[in-house]
Amino acid sequence: MFNRPHTTVILAMSVDGKIADAMRSPARFGSPVDKFHLEQQIAVADAVLFGAGTLRSYGTTLTVSHPKLLQQRKQRGLPPQPIHIVVSKSAQIDPQIRFFSQSIPRWLLTSSTGADAWKQCQSTVHSSQGKFHQILVLETPMGKIDIAAALMHFNALGIKHLAVLGGGTLVAGMIELDLIDELWLTVCPLILGGVTAPTPVEGQGFLTHLAPRLELLAVNKIEGEVFLNYRVIH
DSSP states (O other): OTSSOOEEEEEEEETTSSSSSSTTTOOSOHHHHHHHHHHHHHHOOSSEEHHEEEEEEEEEESOOOOHHHHHHHHHHOOSSSEEEEEEEESSSOOTSSSSGGGOOOOOEOOHHOOOOOHHHHHHHHOOSSOSSSSEOOOOOOTBBBBBHHHHHHHHHTTOOOOEEEHHHHHHHHHTTTTOOOEEEEESOOOOOTTTOOSSSSSTTTTOGGGOEEEEEEEEEEEEEEEEEEEEEEO
């Protein structure tokens, strides 16, 4: 467990546990306080990890912009921005989205098939955009992304604190492999409903007696939102 980064999931959800509506629209229902909370968590990370579906929804990623947080990273000897790592088996990502013009280190974690597809995509794009600084291929014998091996590789590269920003499928896969250490969940004052609306943990779910157990570390109420910090009991 200790040859990988410390992993923290940071997500905002509705009172009924949805991280987006039934149309999977970009989840912008969090307050400015929640956005700053997310930026704080990103600022203490060496890298952030998120699925391609999350990237497609927003078209961008959240960067560290607050002067105090930038100064804290400088004092710790860190670059202004953590590495932003996109997870996608297929690498079906639009190279023209604004994400590729943001001033951040960009990595792609994919399969061999995805890496080939991305190279093919790059060959048809006549632009300085659409560039990943590193493409990492770590896959299982079945051709799926080997997230456990990827985390070990991140650790070897000096990534000790990893922020996981969703979506629910990525989080579910990591929880199933016991690769999550902490969760920060913001409960926002609205109800989204819908059986197709995504939740913080997707996948097939866990039977009660096999469900991962959590320890509540902190509860903070700020105006209408509640910020919950849990530790995963390994």
